Amino acid sequence: DWSSDGRLAVVQVLGARWRIEFPIGKVIYETDHAISHLRLSPKGDLLAFIDHPLPPDDTGFVAVVDLAGHERLLTPRYNSAQGLAWTPSGGEIWYTAAEFGINAALRAVKPDGSSPPRVVARVPGRLNLHDIARDGRVLLGRETWRVGSAGVFPGDAQERDVSWLDLSFATDVSADGKTVLLSEQGEGGGPQYSVYLRKTDGSPAVRLGDGYGPALSPDGRWVLTFLRTSPAQLVLLPTGAGETRPLPRGPIESYVLDGAWFPDSKRVVFVASERGHGQRLYAQDIAGGDPRPISPEGTSALSAFSVSPDGEFVAAADANEKAWLYPVAGGQPRPVPGAGPREAPIRVSADGHSLYVRKLLGLLEIYKVALATGRRQLWKQIRPADPAGWVPFFFVNITPDGKYYTYTYARILSDLYLVEGLK
Numbered sequence: 001d002w003s004s005d006g007r008l009a010v011v012q013v014l015g016a017r018w019r020i021e022f023p024i025g026k027v028i029y030e031t032d033h034a035i036s037h038l039r040l041s042p043k044g045d046l047l048a049f050i051d052h053p054l055p056p057d058d059t060g061f062v063a064v065v066d067l068a069g070h071e072r073l074l075t076p077r078y079n080s081a082q083g084l085a086w087t088p089s090g091g092e093i094w095y096t097a098a099e100f101g102i103n104a105a106l107r108a109v110k111p112d113g114s115s116p117p118r119v120v121a122r123v124p125g126r127l128n129l130h131d132i133a134r135d136g137r138v139l140l141g142r143e144t145w146r147v148g149s150a151g152v153f154p155g156d157a158q159e160r161d162v163s164w165l166d167l168s169f170a171t172d173v174s175a176d177g178k179t180v181l182l183s184e185q186g187e188g189g190g191p192q193y194s195v196y197l198r199k200t201d202g203s204p205a206v207r208l209g210d211g212y213g214p215a216l217s218p219d220g221r222w223v224l225t226f227l228r229t230s231p232a233q234l235v236l237l238p239t240g241a242g243e244t245r246p247l248p249r250g251p252i253e254s255y256v257l258d259g260a261w262f263p264d265s266k267r268v269v270f271v272a273s274e275r276g277h278g279q280r281l282y283a284q285d286i287a288g289g290d291p292r293p294i295s296p297e298g299t300s301a302l303s304a305f306s307v308s309p310d311g312e313f314v315a316a317a318d319a320n321e322k323a324w325l326y327p328v329a330g331g332q333p334r335p336v337p338g339a340g341p342r343e344a345p346i347r348v349s350a351d352g353h354s355l356y357v358r359k360l361l362g363l364l365e366i367y368k369v370a371l372a373t374g375r376r377q378l379w380k381q382i383r384p385a386d387p388a389g390w391v392p393f394f395f396v397n398i399t400p401d402g403k404y405y406t407y408t409y410a411r412i413l414s415d416l417y418l419v420e421g422l423k
Contacts, residue, residue, distance in 0.1 A: 001040045001047075003022075003044050004044060007023040007024075010038070011036075011038050011049075013319075018031055018033065018034060018035045020038060020047055020065060022040070032253075032254055033051050033254075034051075036052060039084055039086055039093075040086075042090040043090055045067060046064045048062065048064045048086065048093045049063060049084070050063070050084055051073070053077070054254075055257075056257065057228075058081060059081070060078060060081040060097075061073045061074070062074045062084065062093060062109060074109045074111070074117070078097035079098050079101060079191060081097035081098075082096060082128060083095055083128045085132040087108075087132060088136060091110065093109055094106060095109075095129060096126075099191070102145055102185075102186055103126050103187065105119050105121065106122070106129060106140065120422055120423070123142060125144050126142070127141065128141035136422075137420050138419045138422050139416070139419075143413070144412070145186075147169065147409070147410045147411075148161055148168055148408070148410075149161070149162050149163050149168050149169065149182065149406055149409075150163075150409070151173065152177075153178070153404050154178060154404065162200060163182075164205040165186060165187075166184075166186035167189065168184060169182065169393070170395055170397060171215065171395060172214065173405070174216060174220060174399075175401075176399070178199060179200065180406055181213055181216045181223060182195070182205060183214070185212070190210070192227065194207055194210060194211075195210070195212070195223055209244065211226055211237065212228065213225040214259045217261045221265065222237065222238060222239065222245075223236070223237040224261065224268050226255060232255045232257075233249070234255060234259075234270070235247065245286070248284075248291075251275075252291060253272075253274055256271040256272060259271075260314075262311045263310075264311065269314055270284075270291075277297055278298050278319075279300075279319075280295045280297045281294050281316060283328060295314070295316065295324075298318050299316055300317040300318060300344075304345060307328075308348045309351070310352060315348055316345060317343075321343070321360060323339035323344075336369060336371065336374075337370075337371070337373065338374030338375060339355070342359060343358065343360065346366065346396050347397070347399075348400075350401050353370065354369060354370055354371060355369050355371055356368055356369075356379060358396050363383065364383075364396070366380045366381075366398075367379055390410075391409065391412055393408040393410060396408075
C-alpha cells in the first residue's frame with residue numbers, strides 16, 4: 001500500500017518468515033504466520049492486515065501494528081478471511097470474513113479494539129472487499145465458490161468426480177486407487193472442518209471426525225490429521241474402531257497443514273517450526289516421542305512432499321520452490337535434477353527412480369523426472385471441459401505405480417459491484 005507522501009508499505013517473505021516493511025527496507029513486524037491484505041491507515045500511523053496462523057489455510061484474524069511494531073488482534077479467528085480496507089476517516093477497518101464455511105460477510109471493527117466487530121452487509125454467497133474510495137463508495141466482489149475433486153480410479157476410462165459436500169479437497173488416495181481421503185472445508189464440513197473416507201466405487205463417504213486430514217497411512221488404519229485448535233494439534237484418526245491419538249508436539253510452536261507417511265506406517269513427516277526458527281521438515285514416530293527435524297530451515301509451506309519407498313529421503317521444496325531430496329538420517333540434501341523452478345514434488349515412484357512434480361503456476365501440468373539423470377517427460381495435462389472460473393489447487397495425488405490419481409479444483413465465478421450507502 002502507498003502512504004500519502006508516496007512511500008510504500010510491503011510484505012516480504014524470507015524463507016518461512018513474513019515481514020512488514022514501511023518504508024521498504026525498514027522492518028516493522030515479523031512473524032511465522034502468513035500476512036495478507038496489508039493496508040496503511042489514512043493517518044499513516046497504523047498498518048492493518050490479516051494474520052493467517054495456519055498457512056496455506058486462509059483462516060485468520062484482523063490485526064493492526066503500529067510503527068513501533070506492536071501488534072493488536074482485533075477480531076476472533078475466522079474460518080476464512082480475505083479482503084480489507086480502511087474507511088476514509090480511519091475510524092474503522094472493513095474486511096470480509098466467514099465464521100465458518102466460506103460465505104464471507106462484510107464486517108467492520110475499530111482499530112483500537114474498543115468494540116466488537118459488526119456486520120455491515122451480508123448476501124447469499126461470498127463477498128470479497130477490494131477497496132473503499134475516499135468518498136465512501138465500496139468496491140465489492142460477490143463470488144460463488146465450489147471446490148471439488150476428480151480423478152481416475154480402477155475401471156475408469158475417463159476422469160470422474162468424487163466430491164462429497166460443497167468444498168471437497170482430495171488430500172490423498174490409497175495405493176490401489178480404491179479409497180480417496182477427503183477434507184471438507186465448507187459449510188457442510190463445519191467450523192473445524194471434517195475428514196471423510198470415500199470408496200471410489202461410488203458408495204457414500206464416511207465421516208471420521210473433525211479436522212484437516214492430509215494423509216492416509218499406507219496400511220489404511222490411520223489418517224494424519226490437524227485439529228484447528230489454537231494452537232493446532234496433530235492427531236491420528238482411526239479409519240475403523242478405535243480412539244483418536246494425539247501426537248506429542250514437543251518443541252513445535254506452529255504447524256503447516258500438510259503431512260505424509262513413511263512406507264512402514266509407523267512414522268509421519270510434516271512441516272512445522274519452533275519458536276525463533278523457520279519452517280522445516282520433521283519426522284515423528286507414532287508410537288511415541290517428540291518430533292525431530294530432518295531438513296534445514298526454510299522448507300516451503302505451500303507445496304507437497306513425498307517419502308521415498310525405502311523411507312531414506314523426503315522430496316520437498318525449499319522456500320524458493322526448488323525441489324530437494326532430504327536424507328531422513330541426516331546428511332547433505334541434494335537438488336532434484338531436471339525439476340524446474342516453481343515446481344512442487346508430488347510422489348516418488350514405486351521403484352524410487354523418478355519423481356512426479358507439478359507446476360505451481362498456470363494450468364495443471366504434471367511431469368515425471370528421472371532422479372539419476374534429470375530427464376523429464378510430460379506425464380499429464382489436466383484441462384477442464386469448461387474453463388470458466390476453473391482454478392487448480394495444490395492438491396494432486398498419484399498412486400505409487402502411476403496408474404491412478406486425484407486432483408482438487410475450484411470453480412470461482414464473481415461479479416464486481418460498486419456499492420454506495422454502506423455504513
